[in-house]
Amino acid sequence: MDLINTQVQAILGPQTWEEVSLIADICTKNQIPIFSFADTIPEWTTEKWPFLLGASHDNFAQMKAIAAIVQSWNWHQVTVIHEDVGSWTNGVMPYLHDSLREIGAEVRQFVGLSSFASSDSLSRELKNLESEQCRVFVVHLSLPLAVRLFEMAKKLKMMEKDYVWITTHHITSLVHSIDASIISSMRGIVGVKSYFSETGTRFQDFSSRFRKRFRRENPEEENSEPGIYAVQAYDAIWTIARALKGSKRRNQELLEKVLQTDFHGLSGKVQFNNHKMAPTQMFQIINVVGKSYRELGFWSSGLGFSETIGKHATYSPLMNDLEQVLWPGGPRYTPRGWTEFTRKKPLLVGVPAKSGYKEYVKVENDQSRKETSFDGLAIQIFNATVRRLPFYLPYEFVAFNDISYDNLVDQIGKKFDAVVGDVAIVASRYSHVEFSHPFSETGLMLVVPARSSNKEWSFIKPFTKSMWASITVITIYNGFVVWLIERHAHPELRGSMLHQIGIMLWLSFNTLFSLQGGKLHSNLSRMSVVVWLFVALVVIQTYTANLTSMLTVQRLEPTVTSVEELLESNAAVGYCSGSYLEKYLVEVLRFPRDNVKHYASAEDYAEGFNKKEIAAAFIGTPLAKIFLAKFCKKFIAAGPTFNIGGFGFAFPRGSPLLASINEALLKVSENGTLAQLENNYIGVLQKCQDKEEENPSLSPNGFRALFIITGGTSTIALVIYIFCIASSFSGLTTIRGLMFIIIKHWCYQSKRFSRRVSNVESLGNSSPQHAPNQLSQV
Template sequence: INDAAQVNAVAAIVKYFRWYQVVFVYEDSDYGNGIIPYLSNAFQQVNARVSYRSVIPVSASDDFILQEMYKMKTMQTRVFVVHASRPVASRIFLKAKEAEMKKFADDNPGITPQEDINLYGLWAYDTLWALAMAAEKTGFKEPTSLPNTTSLNSTDMFITGTSQTGSKLLAAMLETKFEGLAGNFNLVNGQLESSSFHMLNVNGNSLKEVGIWKPLLQISSQRNTNLTGFVGEKLENIIWPGGSRNVPKGWEVPVSGKKLRVGVPVDIGFAEYVNVQRDPQTNATTITGYYIDLFDSVMAALPYSVRYEYAPFEKSDGSIAGSYDDLTYQVFNGEYDAAVGDITITGTRSQYVDFTLQIEEGGVTRTQRIEYENPNDLLFFFKPLKLDLWLTALAMLILTGVALWILEHRHNEDFRGSHHAGLIFYVPFTSLVFAYREKIVTNLARVVIVVWIFVVLILNSTYTASLSARLTAIKLLKVDTDVTTLIRNGDYVGCREGTYIIEFLKRLGFDESKIRTYKLPEDFDIALSKGSGNGGITAFFARTPYMELFLTRYCNKYMKVGTPYYTEGFAFAFPKGSPLVADVSRAIIKLTDNHKIAEIKERWIKQSACSEDDLPNSSSANIGLRSFTILFSATGIVTGFCLVYYMGSFFYSNKAKVKKIWNDEPKKTVWSKIGAICTFFGSPDPKYIRPDKEMTWSKFRAVCKFFYETDAKSFPRRGEDAVQVVRKNAPLRRLNSM
């Protein structure tokens, strides 16, 4: 049978027991090298990696073979696939025993090879039976040999005749197919077609068949399995070397090391995640934290036991021995067998180590100092409204006052006289605080004042509410969320020492001289409080999990700014090709599904202890012009309409008078004529003039003088109005008749 037919059966066994690494041991000959390409392809299909190839020359010395055994003994992989001729294979197993690698032979010294017929004997029997069947088909009708054509004088005595039926016998044998003792007999390209392989469990002096392998059905425990009856891969119970029924994991800690050495970073600044403490008296190291507890839980969830110990990545003085890139490179160099902590998955590091599934979400967040408004600012009471709103309100106030004067001065005596300029500001301004009490004569003026009072009501209520909110909860100043502003202003930014965020900030565009690194959260607090101008920093960049913890400690001092930048998360690091990576990743998934990781994190990472009173309140916001656009537009439209209507009515009803003023004095300039028309426009309407009731400034002074000179009897008594007093006093009657 072709040796290449066995590779799929061997690969199926490796896949069945979930062994992901194997070692090839084969002799350096055509026989040994010929099967290697087939084996490599077969293992690649079942996701198994060949970690090492041990090539044994046919003429190799015993020392060479023994040296190879010791080399393989120091490796992790414990699954060996041996393909060699009988002489070389016997020497390989003898030296493996000498190197104490044949644990089965040590545990079972009484086992001896069986002398009964084996599979090769069955194949020989089936071959003879096939030859007989082919001979029977061919028959013996023709001569058994061709005539000897050699000369009688020939000196070559070894020349013999050739059978005429040989080629026909070979053709008949290649066509022969039957069910033999070793299975189906069928020759393909001169080789016995791949058939089923029996899997034997050797235990002591006994052999037990635990399953079979067929090309179509793969592994099964049933000997007579057909295509329709096959359900899934399954083997009978297997007793492994040492009497154990547990499936070996296929690898072991190398003999050169007793335990897996797990590197742990120190001084990360957040003891909740990783905390390395050393007893000054006993010099004993205690390592705790969320990532440590998580790694312990993951290793405990593996289907096999792994011994390991933590080794701090530190210098002699207790500080971290380098960056996180240096830590992962130490795993690549073999200084550590794994690395645990806040190790970020990056493209550069993945070239040296293999990462498990991430154990923490990624992302980089920016934090800046919270700046509040100063309630003691002299202009604090103007800040509830923006400047554009203040200016627009002032303009509308003046417009309303001018409109009222225009609409009322010819019809209302209160809007005439030398004080009319003050009324323009007095009337609309007092309506902001007091109820409107002035007498309005025209309907157009009433419309203007109603609209203005409505605007004043909304404006006053908004200002009061905004000011109250500002006095109750001081408002946050706006922070620019664009990182390019920090770069353009030349601000200093900070990040944790030794992390990859330094390179991340460089890619964002920050100059290396503008990046400052710190170790502890307290250092970041001090640097952010100082600011860039005082030797500190303007913004702090960190991984999102650490930023959440940092903001928990400083509730009302700092805030997250902008959208977090996406990055890969944290993961455990192992050497390239480590068989632990796949199993640890599965254990992480298992713990995630069982909510164990969430429980561990809740035990170490407490939720924010900030109360609502500690958190900054940014609910209040200064009101802008946009909020009052409709109100001011309505006021302007109504006021403008009333003014246009009134002016049109005035000039239409007085067009003769206006035309006379313009034409009577042709020598005057245009501005003089316009001034004369404005004087006429400002004069009172004769229909509304009541001389007996007008109070001129001279009358006002005379009345004041009268009350100053007269005695108390002249003042009104209880229940007596001012009209009766005037009637009783002759001087007042004379003043009133003036």
């Protein structure tokens, strides 16, 4: 109020939202512009307090820079330590959370510290963080609180190997002003610093005057270089001066002049947008080394990291192209970002010792050697996955003897660091654990007893419809050819049209079973019948063999076809002991709790079916296939597969190992190792199912050559017969002509002979004395 009473033109300086909110209302009522250097100014303040202006650049972009640092080293989780102040918690933290999610990382937890936290409180919070696996910390605190935090972290040996500390510009931009004795406790941190150019005559002039005055007023301070806040304050004063130059009043007109400001100041572009300074697009990345710090490079919004800035700068999305980072503890290799397991402290992996399916998990105790062996598909897949990790991970299997899988999962983070086995991925278990990608098929199958299928029409199944049609056509055709050839030699093949058709059909199919060589008159019909009989024998033998195979192999049908049928009949159903299925069957599928019974193994299921205790069983797809393979002739799957479950490896929620495990598991799947392991452990069981596959009905494709031979033979016989008939008809006409000529000639000669005989007789009667001479001449 004293400042207002003295008729000040503007007020500069509040650095926190809490300070701003105390005086913003008063300044608005008196129409005095107030320049705030707080990080966050809510959107709603524009209407409520129009004279409130943000004098510092919008630093939300720095959260993108921090996310880019996290992405550069492939860290997937971070812990955020922030000052427990409303404006910081609600203003900046959501942007950091969203920026990390965009690059596939997440905040493991937010840790809020009071601005007046005691040493004991800081120690307690840091010890809690030390017990967690995550080792990447993003620190967003005021400088005094940050200094105390790092001093305590150094005492607790948390500024050593495998720890990562990333600081926001509130700390990093003021590192140059920290005493050398204090900065040594911050060795190894990487920070984001607000960038402003330190070249140019304007800055050099300002820096010279600032250092002189600062040394005069603070002779005990070692460093007198101007920081980002000094530069921003200088630009704010210049903004007010430029606005007052064109205005004689301090009310709305002055505010409008300020909002129209547009010039290039020492801190960068000075221009207001919605009462806030334009956002910063560039930050400097520094690394604290020894008692000072070194500049690694720059990060530019939308471009990435670079060693320099300007037209000739080259950008990269990762920090790898910048100078080598010196991490806490001195190592030059990049920390993993989570606590490292060692041979003395390996990853403890819980394994269900009472799994009902030894193909997936097999735990055996050797009492003589006092050793426990672990085997099975799930165990071997985990072994193969760990071998594909880009780092060494010592681990140790520990048997869990409780039958409940939910209790096993509950031990993660307490007794175990992970769980491996036939553990289903269920949403209810995600409250405190996370799962890897499934390494088995997902789904839930309904298994019921099987019964033999109806065989009344089995006799037609050996051949397809097209095969039966082909046999009918070729048989009738061959019968027609034989009938046509033999009809002139056999009177019984002639008669009325209906009679001849019946005889032809009878003759066609009769040749399938007898040669009838003695009854056939023509060699052509015999040739046709012999070839067709050979083909018929092959067809009949093939039909007999396929029909025998079909009748021998048992056809199975489910006794129950759907869940609705089970519910309507009030039937009892079974599920695997210790699994999540009881809750699913009761709450989702609506089975009465009394009708739901649990069984421990495949043999127990079979016994329950045999004793009529249950009418069906709900089993996860991977285990159901093993069960059906063991009892392939007694049980069968029915209905649709329910899309739930699948087996996966369980880890504590937020485990930094999970991303690496998922990547390694994908490699195991893609290189064929997963398929090979499945074949070794459960592939042999598929043979039983293979035997139950139906024999396919035979089609004409396999008999095409035989049909062509017999059809061709009959066609040749038919052609020869027709040719012979035609030839015989032509020869008969010629013979008849010759016979007519011969007969005509014979008649002529007979008549001539008769005349001669009659002449001789007449001469003998008239002159007997000349008779001897006449007779001698004849």
